[in-house]
Amino acid sequence: xxxxKDVLIIGGGISGxxxxxxxxxxxxxxxxxxxxxxxxxxxxxxxxxASEACNKCFACVVDKRISDIVRRQDISVLTGxxxxxxxxxxxxxxxxxxxxxxxxxxxxxxxxxxAGIDPYEASxxxxxxxxxxxxxxxxxxxxxxxxxxxxxxxxSDGRLPETVAFFQCVGSRDESIGHLYCSxxxxxxxxxxxxxxxxxxxxxxxxxxxxxIQPAGASFQAFLASCxxxxxxxxxxxxxxxxxxxxxxxxxxxRFTDSTKGEVVEEPFDLIVLSVxxxxxxxxxxxxxxLGLSFTEDGFFSSPPPQTGIFLAGACSxxxxxxxxxxxxxxxxxxxxxxxxxxx
Amino acid sequence: MARIGxxxxxxxxxxSLPFRERIAAMIEGLPDIAFCLQEEDLTSPGGLERxxxxxxxxxxxxxxxxxGNPKFYESSFLKWGxxxxxxxxxFSVANIRESALLMETDxxxxxxxxxxxxxxxxxxxxxxxxxxxxxxxxxxxxxxxGGGIVGIxxxxxxxxxxxxxxxxETGDHLGxxxxxxxxFYNRPVEVRKWIDEKVVEVNGTxxxxxxxxxxxxxxEGHVGRFQARVKRNDGTxxxxxxxxxxxxTGCSTRxxxxxxxxxxxxxxxxxxxxxxxxxxxxxxxxxxxxVETVVYVLDEVNQDIKVDSINAIKQSLALQEAxxxxxxxxxxxxxxxxxxxxxxxxxxxxxxxxxxKYEEAPKLSIDDGHIRIDVKDTAAIRKEEQWPVSILSDLVxxxxxxxxxxxxxxxxxILRLHLGDRGFLMEDNPQLLRVRSNRRGIFVAGGCxxxxxxxxxxxxxxxxxxxxxxxxxxxxYAYDLAVAEVDPAKCAVCYTCPRLCPHSAxxxxxxxxxxxxxxxxATGGITWGAARVDPAACYGCGICVAECPAxxxxxxxxxxxxxxxxxxxxx
Numbered sequence: 077x078x079x080x081k082d083v084l085i086i087g088g089g090i091s092g093x094x095x096x097x098x099x100x101x102x103x104x105x106x107x108x109x110x111x112x113x114x115x116x117x118x119x120x121x122x123x124x125x126a127s128e129a130c131n132k133c134f135a136c137v138v139d140k141r142i143s144d145i146v147r148r149q150d151i152s153v154l155t156g157x158x159x160x161x162x163x164x165x166x167x168x169x170x171x172x173x174x175x176x177x178x179x180x181x182x183x184x185x186x187x188x189x190x191a192g193i194d195p196y197e198a199s200x201x202x203x204x205x206x207x208x209x210x211x212x213x214x215x216x217x218x219x220x221x222x223x224x225x226x227x228x229x230x231x232s233d234g235r236l237p238e239t240v241a242f243f244q245c246v247g248s249r250d251e252s253i254g255h256l257y258c259s260x261x262x263x264x265x266x267x268x269x270x271x272x273x274x275x276x277x278x279x280x281x282x283x284x285x286x287x288x289i290q291p292a293g294a295s296f297q298a299f300l301a302s303c304x305x306x307x308x309x310x311x312x313x314x315x316x317x318x319x320x321x322x323x324x325x326x327x328x329x330x331r332f333t334d335s336t337k338g339e340v341v342e343e344p345f346d347l348i349v350l351s352v353x354x355x356x357x358x359x360x361x362x363x364x365x366x367l368g369l370s371f372t373e374d375g376f377f378s379s380p381p382p383q384t385g386i387f388l389a390g391a392c393s394x395x396x397x398x399x400x401x402x403x404x405x406x407x408x409x410x411x412x413x414x415x416x417x418x419x420x
Numbered sequence: 421m422a423r424i425g426x427x428x429x430x431x432x433x434x435x436s437l438p439f440r441e442r443i444a445a446m447i448e449g450l451p452d453i454a455f456c457l458q459e460e461d462l463t464s465p466g467g468l469e470r471x472x473x474x475x476x477x478x479x480x481x482x483x484x485x486x487x488g489n490p491k492f493y494e495s496s497f498l499k500w501g502x503x504x505x506x507x508x509x510x511f512s513v514a515n516i517r518e519s520a521l522l523m524e525t526d527x528x529x530x531x532x533x534x535x536x537x538x539x540x541x542x543x544x545x546x547x548x549x550x551x552x553x554x555x556x557x558x559x560x561x562x563x564x565x566g567g568g569i570v571g572i573x574x575x576x577x578x579x580x581x582x583x584x585x586x587x588x589e590t591g592d593h594l595g596x597x598x599x600x601x602x603x604f605y606n607r608p609v610e611v612r613k614w615i616d617e618k619v620v621e622v623n624g625t626x627x628x629x630x631x632x633x634x635x636x637x638x639x640e641g642h643v644g645r646f647q648a649r650v651k652r653n654d655g656t657x658x659x660x661x662x663x664x665x666x667x668x669t670g671c672s673t674r675x676x677x678x679x680x681x682x683x684x685x686x687x688x689x690x691x692x693x694x695x696x697x698x699x700x701x702x703x704x705x706x707x708x709x710x711v712e713t714v715v716y717v718l719d720e721v722n723q724d725i726k727v728d729s730i731n732a733i734k735q736s737l738a739l740q741e742a743x744x745x746x747x748x749x750x751x752x753x754x755x756x757x758x759x760x761x762x763x764x765x766x767x768x769x770x771x772x773x774x775x776x777k778y779e780e781a782p783k784l785s786i787d788d789g790h791i792r793i794d795v796k797d798t799a800a801i802r803k804e805e806q807w808p809v810s811i812l813s814d815l816v817x818x819x820x821x822x823x824x825x826x827x828x829x830x831x832x833x834i835l836r837l838h839l840g841d842r843g844f845l846m847e848d849n850p851q852l853l854r855v856r857s858n859r860r861g862i863f864v865a866g867g868c869x870x871x872x873x874x875x876x877x878x879x880x881x882x883x884x885x886x887x888x889x890x891x892x893x894x895x896x897y898a899y900d901l902a903v904a905e906v907d908p909a910k911c912a913v914c915y916t917c918p919r920l921c922p923h924s925a926x927x928x929x930x931x932x933x934x935x936x937x938x939x940x941x942a943t944g945g946i947t948w949g950a951a952r953v954d955p956a957a958c959y960g961c962g963i964c965v966a967e968c969p970a971x972x973x974x975x976x977x978x979x980x981x982x983x984x985x986x987x988x989x990x991x
Contacts, residue, residue, distance in 0.1 A: 098886055098890060101890035101893070102886075102889055102890050102893045103893060103894075130850070132848050132850050133850075134850045136850070136851075137850050137851065137853070249756070249762050251766075256762050256763050256766060257759070257760075257761075257762045257763070258756045258757050258758075258761065258762045260757040260758070263757075288753035288754045288755065288756070288777075289753045290726070290753070290755055290756070290757035291723070291724035291725065291726060291755065291757070292757070293848060293870065294840060294842075294844060294847040294848045294869065294870040295840070295841075295847060295848040296724045297723060297724035298841065300724070313777070313798075333801040335779075335798065335801075338801065338802050338803030338804070338806070339801065339802060339803075340801060372759075373760075373763065374759075374760075394759040395759075399850065399854060400876070400879075402853055402854065402883075403853075403854055403855070403879055403880050403883040404879055404883075406853075406855070406882070406883035406886040406887065407879045407880075407881075407882030407883045407885075407886060409886050410577060410882045410883075410885050410886040410889065411882070413581070413886075413889070414577075414580060414581070419580060
């Protein structure tokens with residue numbers, strides 16, 4: 077006999093987890109599949125970015141929600157599993173799942189796609205030298221560094237950097253790579269990282285190079301003011317064009333227009349952190365064929381009509397931070413429930 | 421002494437067999453021990469099952485687990501224990517994982533430490549008391565405060581889920597501030613038409629009661645048993661008893677009118693929305709004159725709210741395309757952090773809208789009936805090349821400051837929620853997942869929390885509806901009584917705890933004869949009660965327990981006695 081569930085949730089990141097938990101709370105049975113061996117997706121590797129006080133980065137919320145879902149017995153969580161095939165009609169889908177060599181059939185009424193995003197592949201911006209110069213890292217690399225090693229260091233020599241430059245909009249708002257969208261989260265994300273680093277390592281001086289600062293949430297203004305007040309953080313409206321590397325000393329120099337001085341300057345930095353934008357998860361593209369999903373202009377999934385019984389949750393529908401991913405997943409859970417009750 | 425059963429968890433081999441054997445040998449010498457069993461992995465399904473089977477024999481009254489982190493067992497034990505033979509609160513945990521690891525280096529000392537930890541856990545176990553569970557029935561009735569689009573959407577979603585909704589709006593019509601908009605930036609839909617459709621739907625929904633020109637005047641009680649008093653338009657008071665409350669009272673704006681800002685050619689964004697809605701073809705008219713140049717001055721207020729930026733770009737495109745105006749947008753940062761906004765911004769630039777990012781605030785003056793705006797163009801790199809730019813404009817659009825709705829403070833006196841620095845409700849608390857409030861059963865959504873674009877507010881509205889449905893769907897709210905409890909005999913009614921409780925779970929009510937106080941000469945009438953913690957509303961944070969001057973409040977699952985036992989202070 078083939079197992080039956082109300083909903084299949086594809087993706088075990090924060091959005092998928094939230095959708096599963098919320099559906100379970102309203103008595104809807106769900107199976108959650110995640111390709112990776114562990115839950116949490118991208119957000120699971122975020123570190124706490126508190127300084128003197130909480131900076132509202134939501135990293136702890138993710139950890140809590142992961143432990144919430146693990147405790148629940150009414151949600152079947154299948155890690156290391158992916159969707160292989162989908163047959164049937166809305167309300168009565170037959171899916172084939174693949175876990176290693178094993179195949180598994182499942183009957184579901186609705187499907188939630190919470191495929192998530194990938195950070196933009198920074199090496200595609202060759203001028204910044206990511207992948208070639210050891211001391212050019214992405215904000216996500218720094219985040220993992222802080223979470224798993226508890227410190228910030230130069231990958232080349234393991235030394236604590238004294239000057240760190242943060243480049244914003246790497247892979248966002250960039251016509252040259254066809255990304256005509258703002259990733260919406262990176263300004264706040266990078267500034268929180270800077271605050272966390274400055275709090276733990278006051279000797280590190282940060283330079284934040286940006287185009288426009290995009291606000292995020294109710295407490296952002298106060299948070300930004302605290303960044304502006306910090307003498308160790310320079311906020312400069314400028315995007316550097318190129319990173320110069322000296323092979324003999326391993327030092328990195330960048331040229332940028334310093335709006336505070338009103339001139340073009342060239343400055344050395346110990347470490348360069350690229351705030352990479354969001355793109356739809358590469359693996360997720362295969363889902364578009366299986367599920368008949370179309371894309372938005374920006375390359376994310378566009379919401380299918382609710383009659384199909386296929387719903388989107390989280391950042392695979394467009395850039396979202398953890399906060400908005402949770403809200404989005406909750407609102408999706410409501411729609412799914414209404415679909416199951418025959419509203420559409 | 422109660423009989424104690426002991427389980428030693430090897431934590432999948434983290435605690436070595438020889439070490440476990442020594443512990444077991446030590447335990448054998450202790451009194452009141454019924455049995456001591458070892459498990460390779462206690463929290464595995466097999467381990468839990470064997471534990472359950474053993475406890476079903478009923479020969480022990482307390483359980484001590486020797487193993488790792490207590491949190492780890494709590495969830496497993498609760499999961500299994502609720503339906504199991506024993507109350508899930510009758511177990512204590514000795515966390516010896518670290519000592520076991522130190523065994524390699526410290527040898528006997530580590531064993532001594534372990535002994536101390538185990539003795540404390542056993543002493544703790546003997547002091548444990550069973551904790552019952554309770555439940556509050558939740559009937560499907562919800563009160564939604566605010567009849568803006570967020571309130572309407574939440575109301576409709578809830579009504580669809582079979583919940584009766586009472587929608588309370590202070591104004592005389594539904595729709596709220598979204599009615600100031602003509603179009604959405606990302607959808608080719610007329611806002612008014614869309615809202616009208618929604619309002620028709622609301623009126624045709626049988627399980628929605630809409631009260632306009634009505635106001636919440638009082639709120640008592642807690643989740644599941646709220647008692648709300650609403651003053652209706654005819655002046656009468658009506659009592660409702662909703663199970664949950666959603667606050668969606670929206671925000672308000674404040675316009676600067678001092679000095680030049682009072683000039684008739686300086687308008688706000690909603691004014692332009694209205695103008696665009698009324699005008700049909702170029703030239704655009706304002707105050708009896710053609711409008712050819714329009715300048716937006718943004719970011720002088722609400723720097724962190726992107727709504728104005730979105731609307732200004734949307735309007736400037738319409739002005740430039742349909743009405744052949746020349747538009748300039750002056751701002752600190754172009755806020756495009758919304759889906760599709762970057763494309764709209766680029767389109768505006770392509771159509772000829774000028775963008776100036778200023779550092780010093782632009783100066784406004786009157787020049788021959790026009791408004792003259794002086795701004796420094798920071799696009800040039802060198803300071804000396806940043807020429808001052810003067811624009812003679814027919815219409816200047818300034819943003820209004822978003823402020824909490826005027827009734828928010830008064831309303832919050834009734835609701836007792838957290839107010840943020842700027843006076844918005846529940847401004848930021850990640851732990852509450854944005855939509856919950858500090859009080860169980862009360863939810864906050866939309867502009868009263870933070871002003872945002874309509875599409876985002878609607879997602880939030882559905883998220884709140886989901887939360888409410890998730891709360892009410894089971895028909896009751898089950899809680900266990902491992903919460904704070906007031907001893908009415910000791911309570912002096914000093915009002916310390918209700919003021920400190922972050923979840924407004926404590927009220928003072930008359931429920932114990934002991935504390936009835938009658939002033940001399942009074943014939944009844946004036947009586948005092950005692951503080952009471954509502955167990956369904958209590959989060960168990962312990963602030964009141966620590967603060968109560970009379971030590972009248974205790975934690976049922978962590979009494980002083982139990983803490984002392986763990987600290988080895990009991991002797």
